[in-house]
Every structure is written in C-alpha cells, then in structure tokens.
Amino acid sequence: MVASISKARRGEPVMILEKTAQLGKKILASGNGRCNLLNEALDSSSYNPEARPLVNSVFSRFGRDDILTFFSELGLHYYSQDGRIFPFTNQAASVQKVLALEIKRLGVQVEYGFDCVSIQKTQTGFSLGAADGKQQTGHSLILTGGGSTYPSFGSDGSGYKLASSLGHRIIKPVPSTVPLVVKDPLCHLLQGQRIIARAQSRIQGKIGNPVDGELLFTKYGLSGSLILDISQEISLAINRLNIKDVSLETDLIPFMEQKQLETELTNRHKMGLTPEDMLTGILPGKLCLAFKQLFEKENPSKAAVKLKNWRFEVSGTRGWNEAEFTAGGIDTKEVDPQTLESKLVKGLYLAGEVLDVNGKRGGYNLGFAWASGYVAGLS
Template sequence: MKNTSSRGYDVIVAGGGAAGMMAAIFAARAGASVLVIEFNDRLGKKILATGNGKCNYTNRAIDLHNYYGADRAFLEQVFAAFSEQDTEDFFRGLGIEPYEQEGLLYPRSKQAKSVQEALLQEIQRLSVTLVMEKQVKRIEMTDPGFLVTTADKETFTAGSVILACGGKASAIRGSRGDGYYLASCLGHEIAEPVPALVQLHAADPLVKMAAGVRADAGITTWIDDKKTAFWRGELQITDYGLSGIVVFQSSRLAAYGLLEKKDVCLEVDFLPEYAKTEAEGLLQRRLQMREGNLTLEQSLQGLLHDKLIAPILKRAGLSAEKLAGDCDKEDVTRLLAALRHYVVKITDTHGFSNAQVTAGGVKTDRIDPKTMESELVPGLFFAGEVLDVDGICGGYNLQWAWSSGALAGMHCIGKRK
C-alpha cells in the first residue's frame, strides 16, 4: 500500500469501497495496471459496519423484486453475468468460508473484517497501486483516455475510469456523494438521492411513552393514503421515532414520499401472528379473565410490553383503570384497532449519516448492463452505490456492489487507447 507520483495507468478506480475493490481486483486479474484513489485512510471501511459487524455479504435467494431504482431488465442482465453463486465462489477463493443463516451468507468467522481483509490481501497480491486520503475532483476525457485530478491538484491518466465513489449514506465512512457531481459533469442524469435503510422520525406519543421497546410487528407503509409496502419483523421504538428491520425496509419509500411533500404514515400491527378472528377471540378472552375484574391495563399485561400498554389505551381512548368487564362492543373494537392498526405519522428520516445505503444516484438508462460502461462516454464505467440501485436488508446491496464491480473490472480493459 503506497502512494505514487503522477503517471499513467490502464485503469483508475475512483473509490475504494466494496464495489471499487471488486472492480480493481477483476481489472488487475485481467492484466491491467490499476490505480485506486480512495478518500478514506483505508479501503473497504464501510464493509466493517455491515451486518452488525458480521457482514452479510450475499443472499442465496436474491429476488430482483427487492431492488429499487433500475428497471428489472437491467438488473436481470447484471446478475445473469455475475450472480450470488459467483459471489460465493469468488469469496471462497479468497478464503472466506460461508456461514448460512436462513439463506443469508456471512463469513464463518462472523467478522466483517475477514471480508475486508481478504479483498485487501488480493489487491496487494495483484500489485494494485493505492492513493489514500485523496478526493477525486475532476474527470476529463482526453485523446486518448482520461485525466483524473484530485482535490489537491495531483493528476493521473488512464485508458479507462471506473466511478465507484459510493453514495451519500454513512458520511462518517467517506460516502460524500462526490460521484454524482463527477457523473453529471460527464453528461449522466442523477435521480435525487435520499437516505435508505434508515430510522424514521415520528410525531406520536408512542415514541416518548414506549422508547426502548422492541416488539414483533407488522408494518404497512402508507403514502398519501395509498398502501405501498408491508413488512413483518422486529420494530424498535426510540425517543425520536421508529427503527428496526421493518422500518429500514420501509424507509426508502417513506424518504421519497417525504421528499415529494406527501403524507407518510406507518401502520403498526402489534399482533401480527394472529388472523383477524383469532385476535378478536384473544382479546375477548383476556378481557374476561378473572370474571372481568381486572383493569384494562392488567388485562394487557403479559400480552404486550408494559410500556406499550399506555399509548395503545390512549390511542383507543380508554382509561387504563377501566374494568375489562365493563367494556362494551365499541370499546373492544377501538382497542382492537389500536392494537392492529396503530398509525404513526412520519415526519423525517434519521438522515444520510445514519443510513446504510443511498436510494437514487446515477440513472442506469445510459449504462450498458452487460459491461457497466457508459453509453455517453466510452471508457467510463460505474459500479456500486453511486448508481440508482438499492435493495432491502439481507445482502442485497453488497451483492449489487460485487456484481457491478466485477463487471466493470472485467470489461474496462483496452478502452479509449
């Protein structure tokens, strides 16, 4: 790992995250001299935070319906060329033995560091040149090739450039959105970036009264009274809003709804495992416990976390001290609605700095899905989060980085020379 004085390369990779490392490896394996320019002090910094530090690096059952941004035909061609099986095989070749959990693949070490270090070792083996802690400021077409200039005015030339600068998520790890500016200067359109896989802010008594609670829940996302998605899993209630995997999965749609000034709500079902009639029967039985002489608060204990009871009764318009046996049919209906259809108004996201990925980015309509090459600028390639492709939790976003990075690296040799 060393810096270098300005000189020419076959390929310059702008960005040393997951996609940039992958692109550099495949270009170098094809015999190219490769330079990686990275803003951070080390490569793959963001990889270390993935999968809660365990790195869910792919999914054996990638479903293209769980990606957003690019159209399905584009994604089909990319993943046909480099699939999740190709990813598994690639990492096995680097010494990463997979550990599978419900189809999700982690390194058997259960350490994201293992993945990052395996990639770095391969980059070192292939003698890829690294320039660290520098920001790519400008990419210019020359005859032949490209001239790349950093913020401190150092220049490098190459026959091909791979733009893998990432998005705007996790800015603390170097994701600054620089790639959008560079791509737009070269003629590419940008879909407005928003935070995705991120917590959401909410205006509701629930968030203050039940902060710290984790609960199994079903979450329906509503945008301007239109149902747009449903997820079930762990909900986390915070003092500012909602978190947990079900919220992360819903956050992209919520973020774009907020950007477009639409009304965004999450409808929470706190009894997701019960069918409608089962939930009604369960509630009736609990209200009749001890001959109806328990209070409503007491009748819900053991069914819900204690901190959830007060906001749910408040939403139902019922007193916690009311005897369960005194509830009429209308009371039961209101209580059931609060338990199964608790609507929370979303006011904001928790921002790019807390987001796992960026939704939006360089539009894919002028990019060849077989090679990741620009149709506007021959010799310019794209990989990873800088593009308008993002997926749900579960290895989807890293798989996109591996696939797009591998294709860009494979096909960038011998361009514009």
C-alpha cells in the same frame, strides 16, 4: 476493490484512487460488523424496477454462484442464515481483509488520500484532480464512489457530482434503510422498547405491502428491522416526491387474529382486569401501561381494532448518517448493461452504489456492488 481485482487478474495495470486512508471502510460497518455479503436469492426482483434490466445483465455475467466462488477462492468461509450469507468468522473485517490481500498479491497500486474532485476526458483517457491539487491520469476509469450514506466512511455523494460533471443524469438520491421520524407521544414514552409487529405504508391513501419484523420505539420516532425494511418507499415519497400524507398502518399484535384478540380482551374485561392489565402477557409491560388510557376510553372490541391498526403519522426520515443505503444515483439507462460502460463517455465505467440500483436489505446491495465491480473490471 473487486473491480480492481477483476481488471488486474487480466494482467492490466490498475491503480485505485481512494479518498480515505483505508479501502472498504463501509464493508467493516456492514451487517452490524458481521457483513451480510450476499443473499441466496440474488436476482433482479429485489431491486428497483428501473434498474432490473441492468441488474439482470450484470448477474447473468457474474451472479450469486460466481460471487461465492470468488470469495471462496480468496479463502473466505461463509454460512447462510435464512438466506443471508455471512462470513464464518462473523467479522466484516475478514471480508475486507481477503479483498485487500488479493489486491496486494496482484500488485494493484493504491493511492490513499486522493479525494477526487474533478474528472476531465482527455484524448488519451482521463485526467483526475484531487482536492489538494494532485493529478492522476488513466487510460480508462471505473467510477465506484458509492452513495451518500455514512460520509465518515468515505462516500459522501461526490461520485454523483463527478458523474454529473461528465454529463450523467442523477436520479435524486434519498436516504434508504433509514429510521423514521414520527410525532406520536407513544414513541417518546416507549423509547428503547422493541416489539414484533407488522406494518404497511400508507402514502396518499395507497396502502403498501405488509412487512413483518422488529419495531423499535425511539425518542424521535421508529426504528428496528421492520422500519428499515419499509423505509425506502416512505423516504422516496417524502424526500423525492415531497408527499406529506404519509403514515404507517401498524399491527401491534400480529400474532393474534382480530377476532381472537377481541374475544380475549372481552373475556379479560368481564373478569374485571384493570385497564393497565388488559394487555398483560400479550405486550411488554411498558406498552400495557401506555395503552391504559385506551382501555379507559374504549370498549375491548374497539381497543382491539385500534391495536391491530395503529396509525403513526410519518413526518420525515433520519438523515445520511443513519441510513444504510442511498436510493437514487446515476440513471441506469445511460449505462451499457453488458459492460457497464457509460453511453455518454467512452472509457468510463460505473459500478456499485453510485448507480441508481437499490436493493432490499439482506445482502443485495453488497451483492450488486461485488457483481457490478467485477463486470466493470472485465470490460
């Protein structure tokens, strides 16, 4: 959508070929329906290292301030909450609508229901074929087919296939920002319970950076903002590198130091509290019950160590229908970082999630989609 606006504003005829019956379906679902459209701290350090040169170049041409001005000029009012930018309406539909209105104002043609299955390079440009046999031609082409997540919103990985058919290397796409499958009876027992925790990934013994946030127990394992934030490194290890030895070192009581917890539990024990009341007031009731056996088996100091270092063995991730983002995609080394033109196919431009550019949660992925779309449209 942004690529077409950028191009049409330069007076060039543009046509959008869209598989579904609506533009920007994924925007509507973003940010739990609120659309976290950007992050105040938009810079390349929040993206995968391989992509940073390209991300830097894109943001130097169309960065945070340009994106905010772009949306302001479309009439979108927004606010910032802990660095995350949302529309004032708190409705993702507002973001989609201002883009759609601009597309209409500029007279961009949109062909809905065009499920592109083939792209041929011709002498004059490109010829595109749809699943139902329809054809379209164009002088140049911006491929913005997105990733593989939530296929019902339109992007089902076909962008990777199309780019690959034109000779591009695809870094294996894996689900990211995704819940984790954990075989621990605790998860099943506590399903639906949320706590604030801190966790670090442990991949073949290597400990990752600590992440704080909400931990949600589910019947299959773990979810919540903490898990979504930490899931990318874990998904890459399990789904791309086939590593089996993956766990989460979890601090279930991050607001107390180890010594402080030991002292408090020891005092409670001396006061004669029953095992199921040892954590009353520290953790929610369901967890007090779940850890009853721990206090029956271990002394308070050992129990404190366990609660501060609970290990969940991770056996997998949930699939594409539950992931917010795809890690992987078209190798950024094959794309000109200035113009986003393919280095392999002249006249082909690439933008958005179809590229191997993975941002953190917090508005970075839409941020890159807007910026790269705009830059691709300029070229």
